[in-house]
Amino acid sequence: MTNKRVLMIAYHYPPVRASSGIQRTLKFSAYLRDHAWEPMVLTISPRAYEKVSDDQMGEIPTGMVVERAFGLDTARQLSFKGRYLRWMSLPDRWVSWWPMGVIKGLSLIRRYRPKAIFATFPIATSPLIGLTLQRLTGLPLITDFRDSMTEPGYPADPLTWKIWTRLERALVKHSTRVVFTTPGARQMYAERYPEIPAERWTVIENGFDEENFRDAEAGLNTNRLGPAGQMVLVHSGILYPKERDPRPFFTALQRLKSEGQVSAAQLKVILRATGSDDAYRDMLAKFGIDDIVTVEPMVAYKTALQEMMRADGLLLMQGGDCNHQIPAKLYEYARAGRPIVALTDFAGNTAELLGKLGSPLIANIADADSIRTVLLDCLASWRSGQLHGVRREVAETCSRRSRSDELARLLEQIT
Numbered sequence: 001m002t003n004k005r006v007l008m009i010a011y012h013y014p015p016v017r018a019s020s021g022i023q024r025t026l027k028f029s030a031y032l033r034d035h036a037w038e039p040m041v042l043t044i045s046p047r048a049y050e051k052v053s054d055d056q057m058g059e060i061p062t063g064m065v066v067e068r069a070f071g072l073d074t075a076r077q078l079s080f081k082g083r084y085l086r087w088m089s090l091p092d093r094w095v096s097w098w099p100m101g102v103i104k105g106l107s108l109i110r111r112y113r114p115k116a117i118f119a120t121f122p123i124a125t126s127p128l129i130g131l132t133l134q135r136l137t138g139l140p141l142i143t144d145f146r147d148s149m150t151e152p153g154y155p156a157d158p159l160t161w162k163i164w165t166r167l168e169r170a171l172v173k174h175s176t177r178v179v180f181t182t183p184g185a186r187q188m189y190a191e192r193y194p195e196i197p198a199e200r201w202t203v204i205e206n207g208f209d210e211e212n213f214r215d216a217e218a219g220l221n222t223n224r225l226g227p228a229g230q231m232v233l234v235h236s237g238i239l240y241p242k243e244r245d246p247r248p249f250f251t252a253l254q255r256l257k258s259e260g261q262v263s264a265a266q267l268k269v270i271l272r273a274t275g276s277d278d279a280y281r282d283m284l285a286k287f288g289i290d291d292i293v294t295v296e297p298m299v300a301y302k303t304a305l306q307e308m309m310r311a312d313g314l315l316l317m318q319g320g321d322c323n324h325q326i327p328a329k330l331y332e333y334a335r336a337g338r339p340i341v342a343l344t345d346f347a348g349n350t351a352e353l354l355g356k357l358g359s360p361l362i363a364n365i366a367d368a369d370s371i372r373t374v375l376l377d378c379l380a381s382w383r384s385g386q387l388h389g390v391r392r393e394v395a396e397t398c399s400r401r402s403r404s405d406e407l408a409r410l411l412e413q414i415t
Helices: 021-037 098-110 124-139 158-175 183-192 210-218 246-258 277-287 301-310 329-336 349-357 369-381 394-397 398-415
Strands: 005-009 038-044 064-069 116-120 143-147 175-181 201-203 231-236 269-271 291-295 315-316 341-345 360-365
Touching: 005 098, 021 038, 021 116, 021 124, 021 398, 038 098, 064 098, 098 124, 116 124, 116 398, 124 143, 124 158, 143 158, 143 183, 143 398, 175 183, 175 398, 183 201, 210 301, 210 329, 231 369, 246 277, 246 369, 269 301, 269 341, 277 291, 291 301, 301 329, 315 329, 329 341, 329 349, 329 394, 341 349, 341 369, 349 394, 360 369
Parallel strands: 005 038, 005 116, 038 064, 116 143, 143 175, 175 201, 231 269, 231 315, 269 291, 315 341, 341 360
Antiparallel strands: none
16 A cells, blocks of 8 residues: 555535536546555534535545545524624634544544645635644645735635735645646745745646546437527636626627527527526526526536537636636636537636647627627637537646646655
C-alpha cells in the first residue's frame, strides 16, 4: 500500500447534487491514484445538503477512505422561524461542520499519516478546517481557492467581509501552496500580498472528465433537441443574477422578436438549473420572450452532458466583474463539441480561453446590440451548416486527468 497519502477536505462531494464545481474534488480524488497518491476525503454529513442524488456515488474510487463529519446548514436546520444567531453563520452557514471536521481530521491523520492536506472552496468552513489541522499537525497545506475569496465589496456584509478577510490572510500565510483556477486570480493575489513568495501561488484550471462523457455518449440519443428549422441553445448551470446578468441577452431577444428576425419556431433557448428559476420566469414573461426562452429544472449530471451534446449551441455567460474567473462549464462545453455562444467581457480570462480554444462567437454581455449581432451571425451560420464546436484535439488539453497530473506534481514538490 502506498505511503503517499493526502487528506482532501471538501464540502462538495457525492451525494450532493450541485453544479459542475463538485467535479473538481471528485476527479482529483479518483485520478491522483494514477500517480501513486492515495487520497482520503473529509466531507460533511449528507444531512447538510439541500439536494442529494446517488447518480455520482459510483464514481468514488473503490476502497477510498471517505469520512463524513457532522455538520448542518444553519439557515435550514438550526434556525427558528428563519432566524438564528449571527455567529452561527460565520464564516458561513456550515460552520457547525468545523468542530467534528477537525476531530475527524485529526483521527484520520493519526491513523493514516498523510503527507499533506488539500482544502478547497467555495465553502469557507472547508479551508478553515484545513487551516486548523495544519496548525495542529504542521502538515503542508494546499489551499484550493479556485477563485478569489474576497474582493472590494464582496462579501457585501461588512462583518462577513471582515471574517473572510482575516481567514484569507491566515490561509495565505500558513499554506505551502495556494491554488487558483485562472491566471487572473493568481495575479490578483500576488498583487494583494506582495510579501508572499511568488512560488506559493499556482494555477490548476478546471476541466472536463472524459469518462463521464464516454458514459453519456454510450446511451446518447443522437437526434437533435429541436424540430427541423429550430435552433436550440442551452445554458447549463447556475445563472447568477449579477455576475451573469442575462437582462441584456433578454433585451436582444426581445428586439429580434419584435423585428421579426426570430420566433419560437426558429429559436429555442433552454436555461437549465439556473438557481433563480422563479425570478427568471417572471422576467421572461415581462420581456415577452417566454415562448422562446424556457427555464428548466436540474437533472442528473449524465443527462445534463447528453443535453449539451444534443444542442445546436451552448450558451455561456460571464460578466465583467468576474474577468479573473472562468466558468467550470466552459471546459465541458469544449468537450461536448457543440458551438459555444459566449456573452462575456472581451478583456477577461474567459474570452482569453475561448480564443485559445478557437471559439469565435463572443459578444459583450452588457451590450444588447453586440449580443443581437452575434445571435444573428450564429443563426445564419447554423442555417448554412457553418457552425462548429471546439476541435476534439484542442479540447483534450483541458481534461481532468491532465489537471490531476498537475496536482500530483505539486504534491511531490511540497513533500
